[in-house]
Amino acid sequence: MDKIVLEATSTTPRIYFDPVAGYFEISGKSLPENSFEFYKPLLDWMENYSENPGMQSALVFKLEYFNTSSTSHFLRLIKRLEKLYSEGRNAVVQWYYDDEDEDMKEAGEDFKLLSKLPIQILSKGDE
Secondary structure, three states: OOOEEEOOOOOOOEEEEEOOOOEEEEEEEEOOOOHHHHHHHHHHHHHHHHHOOOOEEEEEEEEEEEOHHHHHHHHHHHHHHHHHHHOOOEEEEEEEEOOOOHHHHHHHHHHHHOOOOOEEEEEHHHO
């Protein structure tokens, strides 16, 4: 399974999905014109990863901003990891926010309420 590395644009986030390390990062701004088209390959990739996951998996969000249409795709990615967690795998989500961005912190807390997966809400100052 190949690593996915996509550089950020003005409307899409940086994507770094490393199956060997079990580390999946989405960072920057997520406001793609067609969010389904952008996130579908990542969701498919994560589904394939789930068939033979590593010992540990971490989905890391380091976002500055995201639009409403990105939200459902984030939740789908979280749910893919939640399935691994429910099967006894070591899986976690880390949601980073800027200390002055209360909306981003609240978004992470909302995802935490929607999942049985451990979601750590972390200040970017804690990195």
